[in-house]
Ligand SMILES: NC(=O)N[C@H]1NC(=O)NC1=O
Ligand SMILES: [Zn+2]
């Protein structure tokens with residue numbers, strides 16, 4: 001009997017135990033049905049319009065375990081897909097998921113402004129599969145290893161899409177190499193700084209010297225510095241405004257208070273320090289990215305001049321945002337502070353020039369700069385443009401906005417994929433995102449460009465404060481049908497997956 005136990009039962013037990021361990025280890029943390037509205041880990045999605053780097057194809061994308069394992073054109077797939085798990089999206093467009101490199105989710109610390117849960121639900125409903133969160137407007141600001149860990153901790157189990165994090169470059173850490181290195185070692189995808197007051201007390205502005213120091217550290221990690229490029233030249237325009245002077249309700253007053261020369265001066269200084277990023281320079285490997293360009297004249301000329309140097313010039317890129325492409329100063333009503341942002345929305349001609357620069361490739365990419373606050377800070381009763389919170393709420397709408405307002409310029413699906421996926425992925429160092437190609441993460445936005453909708457109170461918006469967005473009341477075309485993040489169907493026909501299974505993205 002003893003022998004039987006030793007030679008028969010024991011090995012069986014060992015086998016049983018090891019298969020149990022294997023079983024436990026291969027089970028995902030949450031079951032696939034909680035993370036995804038599609039209960040398969042191996043399936044095909046098909047459509048007549050799939051946006052790939054080689055062009056728009058009629059075909060199928062095969063997904064297995066969250067990755068794209070094949071992309072095929074239609075003739076081949078028709079017969080071969082019979083009997084397999086196929087979701088056919090017909091004539092809807094399948095694009096790489098949007099990557100928004102500039103969003104303020106405000107958590108921890110100001111979750112009443114937005115938060116990881118509402119913000120990433122809005123992202124998923126808008127076809128945005130990856131967000132990179134800004135280091136300010138949350139509390140504390142993300143300026144150290146410890147505060148980055150607090151961000152990641154706060155994001156756990158709340159994010160419906162993947163979320164990366166920019167760290168902050170502030171005077172307090174700019175000369176503290178080990179603090180900056182700690183932040184970057186902990187996984188910040190790069191750094192962000194302001195050349196003017198940020199509106200947030202614990203996120204002070206940097207000057208060129210701080211930026212230079214930051215670039216030396218970033219060079220070692222080959223990561224970018226994102227810069228809010230405006231400098232305060234003079235604020236005379238605001239002076240002399242008495243408390244009872246109603247001109248603070250006029251958008252023109254606000255516009256005059258932040259002229260294009262603020263952007264121009266900042267970009268001039270910034271490009272001077274960015275020279276260190278040249279091949280052979282002291283900050284070779286670092287990169288300077290100018291966020292939310294509004295001035296399409298002198299500031300853009302400076303950027304174009306620098307870019308003309310090609311690979312011999314500084315390593316730079318620039319983004320603009322949908323609000324600069326959709327709106328114009330002339331159209332903003334008195335007191336409507338939903339439109340307040342910095343730099344400001346400029347005139348109709350400027351908007352036209354921004355579109356042309358984007359189409360000509362002088363502007364590299366788009367981002368939302370989704371920067372909401374609580375409605376009270378928008379001062380709707382007073383309509384005070386000078387004191388209201390500056391920040392546009394738009395995250396869930398960026399795809400239809402780009403499409404709707406881009407119609408006039410004949411914008412194509414491939415251009416949208418370049419501006420919203422391919423180039424942002426590169427900036428954020430995401431090698432396996434940003435395009436529908438073999439081996440990439442299965443991140444998709446599926447949408448119907450021809451479907452129009454009214455952004456009214458019946459339209460389900462997931463932003464924490466839907467009413468502060470200046471897009472409310474607009475008619476848009478391009479409805480998001482479904483969003484996939486690493487193979488999980490996280491949003492489909494108006495519903496989210498039950499569990500938030502997005503991943504925090506940390507640089508290695
Ligand atoms: N702090 C903050 O989010 N500021 C942003 N808002 C805005 O309109 N421009 C910004 O830089
Ligand atoms: Zn900014």
Ligand SMILES: [Zn+2]
Nearest residue numbers: 102134369371
């Ligand atoms: Zn911002």
